[in-house]
Amino acid sequence: MKFFPLLWATLWRKKIRTIFTLMSIMIAFLLFGMLQGVNAAFHSGVDNANVNRLIVSSRISLTEALPLSQMQQMDALPGVAHVTYAVWFDARYQEQKNFLFAVPTDIDRYLATIPEVKVAPDQVEALKRTRSGILIGTVAAKKYGWKIGDRVPLHSNIWTRKADGQSDWAFDVVGFYDFTGDPSQTDGAIFNYSYFDEARAFRNGTIGWWIVSVKDPNQSAAVAQAIDKLFENSSDETKSQSEKEFAQGFMKQFGDINFIVTAILGAVFFTLLFLTGNTMMQSVRERVPEMAVLKTLGFSDGQVLTLVFAESLLLCLLAAALGLLLAQMIFPLIAGKIGAASLPLQVLATGGLIAVVLAVLTGLPPALSASRLNIVDALRS
Amino acid sequence: MNAIVTLSGVTKRYTRGKQTVEVLHGIDLEIAQGDFVALMGPSGSGKTTLLNLIGGLDQPSTGSVAVAGERIDTLSGSKLAKWRARHIGFVFQFYNLMPMLTAQRNVELPLLLTSLSAAQRKKNAEAALAVVGLADRSKHKPNELSGGQAQRVAIARALVADPTLLVCDEPTGDLDRNTADEILHLLQTLNREHGKTIVMVTHDPKAAEFASHQMHLDKGLLVGTTVAA
Structure with missing residues (x-):
C-alpha cells in the first residue's frame, strides 16, 4: 500500500493519455458487459x-x-x-x-x-x-x-x-x-x-x-x-x-448468438491489446531516466518490474470496473426486453479475469524491459 | 586515516560493438570518513565512471571497491540495490526528481524501501526539507520550483535515509553561479556540521574549492590530489 501514491501519481503523469486509454478500455468492458449479459440471458434457458x-x-x-x-x-x-x-x-x-x-x-x-x-x-x-x-x-x-x-x-x-x-x-x-x-x-x-x-x-x-x-x-x-x-x-x-x-x-432459431458475441468481443479486445500495450510501452520509454533514478535509490529490478506491472493492472482493473459498473447500470434498461433480470455475476467475474489477463499481456513486456534497464546507460539517456 | 572508501587496482572497460575501451586504468584511492572530495578532470577522464563505481551503480572490470568496510564489487544486482538504499545518497546534475510527485513525496522515495510508517516517512521528509531550507515548499511539484530549489529537494532526497556517503555528479552543472554557490555552501554545511562524507564530480574549479580535497583524473588515471587551502 505504501507504493500506492507513487503508482497513482505515475498513472496520471500524462492525464489526457491516461483518460483516453482508460475510456477505450472502459468502453470495451461496457460492450463486454452488455453483450455477455444478452448472451447469458439468451442461454439462461439452456443453462437452467x-x-x-x-x-x-x-x-x-x-x-x-x-x-x-x-x-x-x-x-x-x-x-x-x-x-x-x-x-x-x-x-x-x-x-x-x-x-x-x-x-x-x-x-x-x-x-x-x-x-x-x-x-x-x-x-x-x-x-x-x-x-x-x-x-x-x-x-x-x-x-x-x-x-x-x-x-x-x-x-x-x-x-x-x-x-x-x-x-x-x-x-x-x-x-x-x-x-x-x-x-x-x-x-x-x-x-x-x-x-x-x-x-x-x-x-x-x-x-x-x-x-x-x-x-x-x-x-x-x-x-x-x-x-x-x-x-x-x-x-x-x-x-x-x-x-x-x-x-x-x-x-x-436466432442464430449462433454465442459465436457472434465472441467474434465481436474478440475483435474489440484484440485491438485493445495493441492500443493499451503500445500506450504502456510508450509510457515506460518516456520514463527511462525515472526508472534509472528509482534503481539508483535502491529499488531492485523486481521492485521496478512490480511497479510497472502494477500500474498496468491498476489501469486495466480501474477501467474494467468502471465499464462493468456502467454495464450493470444500463443493462436493466434492456434486460426486460430479453427476459433477463440483471447482469449475471458470472459476467462480472469473467470481466475481472479478462482485465487481469489484459494487464498481464500489456504490462508485462514493458515491466520486464524496465526491470532490465542498466542504470548507467539509462541515466545517460 | 579512517578510510570509508577504498579502491584497489580498479579498472573499468566498456565494450562497444567489437571495440573494448578501458576507461579507468588501475585506480587506487582512499577517501576518509567525513571528507569532502571533489573529483576533477577534463571530459572523458573517467570521473563519472569512478563515481558510479564508488556509488555502486556499476562494477569494476578488475580490482576491488570497498565502502564502509564492505566489498561491493562482489555483490549481486539485488544485494547491490539494497546496499545503495542503505549507504548512498545520490545528487544528479539535472536533479532527476519525479515530475508528478510533490517535493515531500520525492524526498520520501528512498524511505519507501524502509519499514518506517507513513507518518514517520512524512516527518523525516519534512525534516530533510527543513535542513535544505525548503520546509515551506514541500507541497510544490518540481515544475513549480527553481533550479536551485529543485537541486535542494534532490539533496534532501539524498539525505533523508541518512546514508553513509553522499555522491554528487556535477550538482551545480545546470545552475548559475550564485545558485551554484548556495548549493555548494549547503553541501559544505552538510559535510562540516552534519559530518557527511561527500564525493563530488565537477569540472568547475570554483565548485571544487568548496571541497576539502581535490582529486584529479586524466585519461583514466589518478594524477594528483590537492588539499584545500
Missing part, C-alpha cells in the same frame, strides 16, 4: 434446463398442435413421473413490443412437473376457483405494476375468441409465482387451460407441447424413445427431447 424433464412436441414442427388425449397414454408409461402441457399464446400487453411468456396449462400438473415454480397455496386455489384467473411471474408483475385484483387485457397474436372473433383476452390477477434459481423465468404468466380452450375459436382440445418429468434422470433417453414409439405411425407423431436439447434448438 432440468435434466429430469423432457419436452415433447410435434414431430413435424413446434408450431403443430398435439391432441390432449395423448396425456393419459403418457401418464401410464413406466418411468414417467408427471406430465403437463402448455400452449404458445404469444401474448402482448398494450403494445407489440411488450411480449409476455403467458401459457395456458393445468396448474396442478404444471406445479408437479416443474417444482421450481413456486406459488402460494391460497393463490393456486384462487386460480382454480377463477376461470379467467392468471398468475403473474414476479419480474412481469414488477415490470407492469400488476397486483391481485387487477384485470389485465392481453392480446394474442395467434388465438381469437370464439365469442367475438377478437384476439383480446381479459384475465384477473389472482397471484404471483417465482422460479427457484432463475428469476428470468418469471417474466411471464400462467392461466387456466380450461378457460382458454373453451373460449378459443379453433384447435380446441389440443396443446402446444408436453412437459414430462422422469423418475430417473438416467432413464431420460429411454423414456423419450418410449414416448415417441407410443405415437409412431399415428397422425400426431412426437419428438421428445431433453429440456436442454429443446432450449438449444430454440436458441438456434
Whole structure:
C-alpha cells in the first residue's frame, strides 16, 4: 500500500493519455458487459434446463398442435413421473413490443412437473376457483405494476375468441409465482387451460407441447424413445427431447448468438491489446531516466518490474470496473426486453479475469524491459 | 586515516560493438570518513565512471571497491540495490526528481524501501526539507520550483535515509553561479556540521574549492590530489 501514491501519481503523469486509454478500455468492458449479459440471458434457458424433464412436441414442427388425449397414454408409461402441457399464446400487453411468456396449462400438473415454480397455496386455489384467473411471474408483475385484483387485457397474436372473433383476452390477477434459481423465468404468466380452450375459436382440445418429468434422470433417453414409439405411425407423431436439447434448438432459431458475441468481443479486445500495450510501452520509454533514478535509490529490478506491472493492472482493473459498473447500470434498461433480470455475476467475474489477463499481456513486456534497464546507460539517456 | 572508501587496482572497460575501451586504468584511492572530495578532470577522464563505481551503480572490470568496510564489487544486482538504499545518497546534475510527485513525496522515495510508517516517512521528509531550507515548499511539484530549489529537494532526497556517503555528479552543472554557490555552501554545511562524507564530480574549479580535497583524473588515471587551502 505504501507504493500506492507513487503508482497513482505515475498513472496520471500524462492525464489526457491516461483518460483516453482508460475510456477505450472502459468502453470495451461496457460492450463486454452488455453483450455477455444478452448472451447469458439468451442461454439462461439452456443453462437452467432440468435434466429430469423432457419436452415433447410435434414431430413435424413446434408450431403443430398435439391432441390432449395423448396425456393419459403418457401418464401410464413406466418411468414417467408427471406430465403437463402448455400452449404458445404469444401474448402482448398494450403494445407489440411488450411480449409476455403467458401459457395456458393445468396448474396442478404444471406445479408437479416443474417444482421450481413456486406459488402460494391460497393463490393456486384462487386460480382454480377463477376461470379467467392468471398468475403473474414476479419480474412481469414488477415490470407492469400488476397486483391481485387487477384485470389485465392481453392480446394474442395467434388465438381469437370464439365469442367475438377478437384476439383480446381479459384475465384477473389472482397471484404471483417465482422460479427457484432463475428469476428470468418469471417474466411471464400462467392461466387456466380450461378457460382458454373453451373460449378459443379453433384447435380446441389440443396443446402446444408436453412437459414430462422422469423418475430417473438416467432413464431420460429411454423414456423419450418410449414416448415417441407410443405415437409412431399415428397422425400426431412426437419428438421428445431433453429440456436442454429443446432450449438449444430454440436458441438456434436466432442464430449462433454465442459465436457472434465472441467474434465481436474478440475483435474489440484484440485491438485493445495493441492500443493499451503500445500506450504502456510508450509510457515506460518516456520514463527511462525515472526508472534509472528509482534503481539508483535502491529499488531492485523486481521492485521496478512490480511497479510497472502494477500500474498496468491498476489501469486495466480501474477501467474494467468502471465499464462493468456502467454495464450493470444500463443493462436493466434492456434486460426486460430479453427476459433477463440483471447482469449475471458470472459476467462480472469473467470481466475481472479478462482485465487481469489484459494487464498481464500489456504490462508485462514493458515491466520486464524496465526491470532490465542498466542504470548507467539509462541515466545517460 | 579512517578510510570509508577504498579502491584497489580498479579498472573499468566498456565494450562497444567489437571495440573494448578501458576507461579507468588501475585506480587506487582512499577517501576518509567525513571528507569532502571533489573529483576533477577534463571530459572523458573517467570521473563519472569512478563515481558510479564508488556509488555502486556499476562494477569494476578488475580490482576491488570497498565502502564502509564492505566489498561491493562482489555483490549481486539485488544485494547491490539494497546496499545503495542503505549507504548512498545520490545528487544528479539535472536533479532527476519525479515530475508528478510533490517535493515531500520525492524526498520520501528512498524511505519507501524502509519499514518506517507513513507518518514517520512524512516527518523525516519534512525534516530533510527543513535542513535544505525548503520546509515551506514541500507541497510544490518540481515544475513549480527553481533550479536551485529543485537541486535542494534532490539533496534532501539524498539525505533523508541518512546514508553513509553522499555522491554528487556535477550538482551545480545546470545552475548559475550564485545558485551554484548556495548549493555548494549547503553541501559544505552538510559535510562540516552534519559530518557527511561527500564525493563530488565537477569540472568547475570554483565548485571544487568548496571541497576539502581535490582529486584529479586524466585519461583514466589518478594524477594528483590537492588539499584545500
